[in-house]
Amino acid sequence: MRTSGSTRGSGGWWGRKTTPGKVETYTRWSFHFFALIEVGAVGLPLFAQVGAGVAGWLAVLVTVHALLCSATASRALDWTRGRRAQPVRLLWFLGAVTALIAVVAVVLGERSPDDNQVQAAATTLLVGVLSFGTGTLTLGVRGRRQVLAVVAGVVGGTLVLQLPLGVAAPAALVTAFIVLITGGGLAFTAVFSVWLLDAVYELDEARETRALLAVAEERLRFGRDLHDVMGRNLSVIALKSELAVQLARRGRAEAVEQMIEVQRIARESQREVRDVVRGYREAALDVELAGAQGVLTAAGIECEVTGEAAGLPAEVQSALGWVVREATTNVLRHGNAGRCTVAVRVAEASVVLTVENDGAKAVDRGTGGSGGGTGSGGGGAGLVGLRERLTAVGGDLEAGAVDDDRFRVRATVPLPAVAGGVAS
Incomplete structure (x- = not known):
């Protein structure tokens, strides 16, 4: 798992999502929002350009097309994530509905050659429906050639549709060019969104x-x-x-x-x-601290280490080194952390090691666990083992959630009188 510097919320519906989940949700709702844009940019202006009766029927067609695009986009995104089969029938149905509305738009424009308002409405309807349809259809195909084939097919179909119905060649070419620009732009947006979503998931898997x-x-x-x-x-x-x-x-x-x-x-x-x-053979605390910082940073978790371990007795370093190991391992395996802090503070009579990470609340709600990223709860086997090691050197361990989404492990070990004097 961020990843890589991924941001994580502190709570709520959005905060419990992982970074890839947030990107996927944003991508899905962006395409759903395109449906509102289509209705607002294509359907509503019809009422100002043609009669209320005709505009109402055309607006219904635009709304149906927008909803169909939204449903197709959702199914296509599920397909790109491997959650369901490619929505081939839905794609063909969307293409057929798009072509049908395009025919209606061309016929409407040709029946009113002397009415500029009606012709403008017909052009807006034609370009809008074809553009949004093109962008949605490209979500359901994979590969550059297939995407280019969809865009080229829609642009070519625009010409083939207009010329037999009596549209002048220059006007047909201009309309086809506009469809190429708008539809191609939406197709690029769709392809780039899918690529970005796949990249985020791949990065999270690499983490x-x-x-x-x-x-x-x-x-x-x-x-x-x-x-x-x-x-x-x-x-x-x-x-x-x-x-x-x-x-x-x-x-x-x-x-x-x-x-x-x-x-x-x-x-x-x-x-x-x-x-x-x-863990007594290689128990240098400074080595464990450096290793923890390197591992967490490599996993995309921002890690800050403060304090010095020099001069501590070997048995104290060994016990605290195991705390660092166990806490780091659990942050990596069980947590959804974006940041972790490790602090060593030496007082005159004891040394205190604190490991604190965020992302604990999301894990609790998502898995039902009782602990945060740094442990599996107060009764976890890892924490029990750490308490046993610390007890052997007269120390104790505190572990639990703090604030809203943070988990903290704090180990306190008393220092021998001589070592304490040196450390202070």
């Missing part, structure tokens, strides 16, 4: 992939550490055990010493494995 890769990289790092410990020690144990067997077969007393060495190495291996599991 989620980066987050998963970051978590996988952390697991691989743990696996490499465990392999380094166990691989080396098990090899030594195997060699010394084989040597002890050979010595025992020969009746040599050194076999006992080799087995004692095997026991020592085995105990040492147990200790090192526990250290790896608890």
Whole structure:
């Protein structure tokens, strides 16, 4: 998942949407708004140009066409997102209705050759319906050639429609050119809107992939550490055990010493494995802070790190390093955060680590969870594990929602008297 600097609202219907969801909603309602534009720009002026009776019927046709365009646009956008099949029948029906209204407009203009108002109304109706129809039809096709074919077909159809019905060639060419400009412009708008929507979804998917890769990289790092410990020690144990067997077969007393060495190495291996599991081998807090900032930034989440970790005891750095790891992982996996702050504050008697992120309210309402992006609630397994680690060094953990959409994890660890004096 933003992404990439994506903005997220604090609450409400709009705030609970992800960035791609917001862009999709904006795109859909933009095309629905085109229906109002068509009615206002094409249908309403008819009442000032022709009689109320004729204008009423024509306005009904324009309204029906606008609503059909709106429905087709919605179905076409669902198709582009892979939610339903291509609306082929609806596209053909829209094309037929558009052509029918275009015929009505041309016939209306030719029946009143001496009435400029009626001819202007007919031209407005013809150009408007063909233009909005072209823009909507391009939503239902994919590929540059198909889009160009739709635009060219509508422009060519404008000429083919007018000339047999007696429209003068120059006037027909001018009308076709206007349809090319307006219809082509709306077609470009439709194609660009779909491209932008697809790009936003792809970026959001790439953000989620980066987050998963970051978590996988952390697991691989743990696996490499465990392999380094166990691989080396098990090899030594195997060699010394084989040597002890050979010595025992020969009746040599050194076999006992080799087995004692095997026991020592085995105990040492147990200790090192526990250290790896608890995160004690690479527990530098400054490294964890830098890693968290890099991972969150790569995932498109603005991250600010403040404070210094230098001079803290190793066990304190280890415990707080795990807090940073767990909090960062949960921000990536469970949250809808756009910004995260990590602060380390050293007082005379304790050190306080605070990790706070936004986007918690959207996640709660969307998933029904009890926590924000930085955890899965007060009883989550991750937070329980962190409390256990902090308890081992005399610290405590606070986690919960703050304000309206923020989640905060605060770890406090007391400093030894000597370390505290140095830190202060």
